[in-house]
Amino acid sequence: MKLKFTLITLLIALFFSSCGIQPVVPDKVTDVKFSNFNFLKGTVTMNMGLQIRNPNNFSITLHGMELAVKVANVSLGTVTVDDKVKILKDTTQIYRVNVNAQLTDLISGIPTLLSAISKKETNAEVNGWIKVGVFGLRKKFPVNIKQEKVQTAEEKKK
Numbered sequence: 001m002k003l004k005f006t007l008i009t010l011l012i013a014l015f016f017s018s019c020g021i022q023p024v025v026p027d028k029v030t031d032v033k034f035s036n037f038n039f040l041k042g043t044v045t046m047n048m049g050l051q052i053r054n055p056n057n058f059s060i061t062l063h064g065m066e067l068a069v070k071v072a073n074v075s076l077g078t079v080t081v082d083d084k085v086k087i088l089k090d091t092t093q094i095y096r097v098n099v100n101a102q103l104t105d106l107i108s109g110i111p112t113l114l115s116a117i118s119k120k121e122t123n124a125e126v127n128g129w130i131k132v133g134v135f136g137l138r139k140k141f142p143v144n145i146k147q148e149k150v151q152t153a154e155e156k157k158k
Helices: 002-019 106-119
Strands: 026-038 043-054 060-071 074-081 085-087 091-102 121-134 137-154
Touching: 026 106, 026 121, 043 060, 043 106, 043 121, 060 091, 060 137, 074 091, 074 106, 085 091, 106 121, 106 137
Parallel strands: 026 137
Antiparallel strands: 026 043, 043 091, 060 074, 060 085, 060 121, 121 137
16 A cells, blocks of 8 residues: 555656646736825735736645845735645736835825825835645745736725
């Protein structure tokens, strides 16, 4: 039984190493929605859409990501996501990421972000890594997105 499992695992590993997992990374920031500014604490909450493309001919599971996020040249810190999300083969999917940021430079940070919201677009920069896997095999891919004219909005409280 153990030999059978080892043989199957070895065959799967050989199959995927020969064809390889093509990079599955976010290639675009679709939009940024700000929902909560706390001027006294210097915090801001936002939700960002990341477009993730799976060019492989098999489904992939997203096992996590760690991303440093900048919006309007204001650093919003690092986002760590441990959610597992299945990305179907040969598809492009929008994945929503929540960012809870502590602004260290209050004097320029909040006015810059408010200006980006009023203009309805800004630049965004996302750097870090994404980890994907299939059948127990996992691989990290670097993420480097530098994009201009990303839609911005303020989410209305319900």
